[in-house]
Each structure stands twice: as C-alpha cells, then as structure tokens.
Amino acid sequence: MKALVLNSGSSSLKYQLFQLPEETVLCSGLVDKIGQAGCVLKHKQNGQKVDFDLPDADHTEALNKVSKVLVSEEHGVIKSAQEVDVVGHRVVHGGEEFNTTTIINEKVKAKIKALFSLAPLHNPANLQGIDVAEEVFPSAKQIAVFDTAFHSNIPEHAYRYAIPNELYEKHGIRTYGFHGTSHRFVANKSKALFGIDPDKNKIVTIHLGNGCSMAAIKDNKCIDTTMGLGPLAGLVMGTRSGDIDPSVIFYLSEKGHDISDIRLILNKNSGLKGLTGESDMRAVKELADKGSSAAKLALDIYAYRIKKYIGAYTAALNGLDSIIFTGGVGENDADMRANVCAEMDALGIEINNEENAKWSDEARDVSNGKVKVLIIPTNEELEIATQCYRLITTGE
Incomplete structure (x- = not known):
C-alpha cells in the first residue's frame, strides 16, 4: 500500500509518501510560502534534493505540482x-x-468545518488540503488523523475548567490538547525499543519545538496534557506565553489593548521571543553564551515550567517510569535536557551527563536513576501513515 501523508498549513504543505507496511519513505517534501512570491517546492528522494519555484501558487496549484513531481520521469517514484x-x-x-482515525466523507468535512472556531489558524488549512487532495488523488481513500484524538481519554476531572457549565455545554470550552500524534508515536516507540510494558506504564512525554507540550500517559492512555482549548496553554514556547494568570488579559485591556492586540501578544510576541527578542532556542542560547542575562533567565523559566509539570504529572500518575524528550529542542538540546533533569533525584530522575551530551539521531536512554530518561525522535508523518494502514487493513 502506498500512503501519502499531508500536513497542510495556512502557508505550507508538507508531504511524505510511504510504502506500507514496510514503512519505507519513497519521497518527501515541503511547499513553503504558499500564496507568496517566494513559494517553492522542496522535494527529496533517494537522498537527492531539488527545488521548484512556484510563485504565488495556492494550495491547489501546490498539490498539483507535488503530484506531477511524484510521477515525473526524473524525480518521480x-x-x-x-x-x-x-x-x-x-x-x-x-x-x-x-477520537479515532476517520475515513473522510462529506459529513466529516462538515464537522471539521464546524470546528474552525476552535482552531482558526489550522483547521481551515487542513480542510483545504483535504478538498484539494480529493481532486488530485480521486481514487485514493482520504483519511483524517486528529491531533486531539490521543488526548480523548483524559478524564473529565482533568479536561473540565471551573467555569459555568453552560460554557462547556454550549461552546465546548474544555481541555483538548495537541501534538497528540507525536506523543502517541514516542510513547509507542518507548515500548518497542526499551521494553516498557505497553499495558502497565507511567510515562511523561515532553515535545519541545517552536510549540511545546507535555502529556501524562498511564497504562497506554493519556490522562492529562499541558495544552488546553487551544495551543497557548502550558509550557513556554517560541512565541507563545504558555500558562499565564487570566488577570493579565483584563489588565492589558484596561491599559488600552484590544482583544486582537492581546491575542497577538500572547501567541506571537511572547515566550522566548517576548523574553529575549528571539524565538529560536539556538539563537537564545547564543545570546546566553554571550552573557545576556535576559536569555539566561528565559532558559531558566523554560526549564522550570517543564520541571513543574513533571512533578505535577508524577503526582497524577502516582509514580513515574520514564520521561521522553522529543521535538526539535527535546531531541537536540542536551543543555536543556540536563537543566530540566537537574535536582530531580528525589523523583528518581538522574541524567547521565556524558551520554546526554553525545549527539545522535537514534533513540537512546540517557538515565542514571530509576526513572528512564529517553530521547526518541518523533515522526508524526509515519504515525499518521501507520494509523491509516491500520484503519484500512483492520478497521481499527
């Protein structure tokens, strides 16, 4: 079976073509800056990379170009x-x-559209990608894999907010969580690679990138996660504030900021960017190495928030077997992993600094204590592909 995985954003389109069940990547690519003069398709196949300029292309033109590249004599597979x-x-x-992987039909598309208000930056682009794919690949089954699905087992006492019931009943205001595909993938990999019992485990997964989130996983089910109604809550991120006292919003409003301005501040101009002027962790670390006190403070705040959630989730899980670092920062930043794990020995978390400092793109155990400290590269596209394969072949 050949499965094409699409991740359609408002101005980008990522893709990977898999041969299943072998999990072989036949090719992959990214269309960046869709709708802009600098739109370009970056295609990779057999280790070879090639770029195609697509000035001002929309999503339809972009995916049509991807389909042509896939079947071309020179670059096709x-x-x-x-x-x-x-x-x-x-x-x-x-x-x-x-709450499960779902074959797409018109009713499913209508429900995805009805959820636009809960994910205004993402669901519209996701639905547009579906519409275009139906035209470009009319004979293929179209399947949706939802970021929120992995978190659907969270108990009500964990997903409900202490606000008037009618706001939940009428508007669905509750914790949903995100990055679920990544959390599911690394949790499953930890069982396969490190012998963790799939039906009896207490795991905290830590996805650190430009967006950051954590999940508490007990006996193969997510019981809590840091992001909430939207992706703003929880950890400090590249440009998002993470957890903040709601009073700040009222205070900013009283000081003359309208709701659009406040939304922009908390989503686009906060986090590492708000603290240092830089949203990329590598740039923040460079500033810290040059003596920036603001950058050093930002790194401390970033690590401290993660430590707090590890503690909270250890309590929620009534113990802890392993923590898993993943995502661009989680996989590559040895200093941040060390900072997070420092002075956590009372919880059984001790990191092997020598092993942690070694770079590798392979999954590995860098722990010294009773709690495993694992680094597992995430692969959301492969997780989506395997979920699609499982649905088609087993109906689950």
Whole structure:
C-alpha cells in the first residue's frame, strides 16, 4: 500500500509518501510560502534534493505540482496518481466529535468545518488540503488523523475548567490538547525499543519545538496534557506565553489593548521571543553564551515550567517510569535536557551527563536513576501513515 501523508498549513504543505507496511519513505517534501512570491517546492528522494519555484501558487496549484513531481520521469517514484491508495491528513482539532482515525466523507468535512472556531489558524488549512487532495488523488481513500484524538481519554476531572457549565455545554470550552500524534508515536516507540510494558506504564512525554507540550500517559492512555482549548496553554514556547494568570488579559485591556492586540501578544510576541527578542532556542542560547542575562533567565523559566509539570504529572500518575524528550529542542538540546533533569533525584530522575551530551539521531536512554530518561525522535508523518494502514487493513 502506498500512503501519502499531508500536513497542510495556512502557508505550507508538507508531504511524505510511504510504502506500507514496510514503512519505507519513497519521497518527501515541503511547499513553503504558499500564496507568496517566494513559494517553492522542496522535494527529496533517494537522498537527492531539488527545488521548484512556484510563485504565488495556492494550495491547489501546490498539490498539483507535488503530484506531477511524484510521477515525473526524473524525480518521480510512481507512474500515476492512481498508485496512491491512501491520503492521510493531519487535522489539528477534532473537538469532541473525533477520537479515532476517520475515513473522510462529506459529513466529516462538515464537522471539521464546524470546528474552525476552535482552531482558526489550522483547521481551515487542513480542510483545504483535504478538498484539494480529493481532486488530485480521486481514487485514493482520504483519511483524517486528529491531533486531539490521543488526548480523548483524559478524564473529565482533568479536561473540565471551573467555569459555568453552560460554557462547556454550549461552546465546548474544555481541555483538548495537541501534538497528540507525536506523543502517541514516542510513547509507542518507548515500548518497542526499551521494553516498557505497553499495558502497565507511567510515562511523561515532553515535545519541545517552536510549540511545546507535555502529556501524562498511564497504562497506554493519556490522562492529562499541558495544552488546553487551544495551543497557548502550558509550557513556554517560541512565541507563545504558555500558562499565564487570566488577570493579565483584563489588565492589558484596561491599559488600552484590544482583544486582537492581546491575542497577538500572547501567541506571537511572547515566550522566548517576548523574553529575549528571539524565538529560536539556538539563537537564545547564543545570546546566553554571550552573557545576556535576559536569555539566561528565559532558559531558566523554560526549564522550570517543564520541571513543574513533571512533578505535577508524577503526582497524577502516582509514580513515574520514564520521561521522553522529543521535538526539535527535546531531541537536540542536551543543555536543556540536563537543566530540566537537574535536582530531580528525589523523583528518581538522574541524567547521565556524558551520554546526554553525545549527539545522535537514534533513540537512546540517557538515565542514571530509576526513572528512564529517553530521547526518541518523533515522526508524526509515519504515525499518521501507520494509523491509516491500520484503519484500512483492520478497521481499527
């Protein structure tokens, strides 16, 4: 089976074509800056990279170009679009409607559209990707994999907010959580690679990138997560504030900031960027190395927030077997992993500094204590592909 995985954003389109069940990546790529003069398709196949300029291309033109590259004599890996059996779509928000991988039909599309207000930056682009894929790959089954689905087992006492019931009943205001595909992937990998019992475990997964989130996983089910109604809550991120006293919003409003301005501040101008002027962790570390006190403080705040959630989730899980670092920062930043794990020995968390400092793109155990400290590279596209394969072959 050939499965094309699409991750459609407002101005980008990521793709990977897999041969399943072998999990072989036939090719991959990214269309960046869609709708802009600098739009470009970056295609990778057999270790070879090639770029195609697509000035001002929209999503339809971008995906049509991807399909042409897939079947081209020089760069293609298939003979026709009909060879694609399944197109798996990352859909950010499934609300309470979707808790499993789902074959897409008109009713499903209508429900995804109804959730636009809960994910205004993501679900519209996700749905547009679905519409375009139906035209470009008409013979393929279209399947949605929801970021929120992995968190659907969170108990009500953990996902409900202490606000008037009618706000939950009428508007669905509750914790949904995100990055679920990544959390599921690394948790499953920890069982396969490190012998963790899949049905009896207490795991905290830590996804650190430009967006950051954590999940508490007990006996193979997520019981809590740091992001909430939207992706703003929880950890300090590249440009998002993470947890903040709601009073700050009222105070800013009283000081003359309108709601659009406050939304921009908390989503685009806070986090590492708000503290240092830089949103990329590598740039923040460079500033800290040059003596910036603001950058050093930002790194401390970033690590401290993670430590607090590890403690909270250890309590929620009634113990802890392992923590897993993943995402661009989690996989590559040895200093941040060391800072997070410092002075955590009372919880059984001790890091092997020598092993932690070694770079590798392979999964590894860098722990010294009773709690495993694992680094597992995430692969959301592969997780989407395997979920699609499982749904088609087993119905689950």
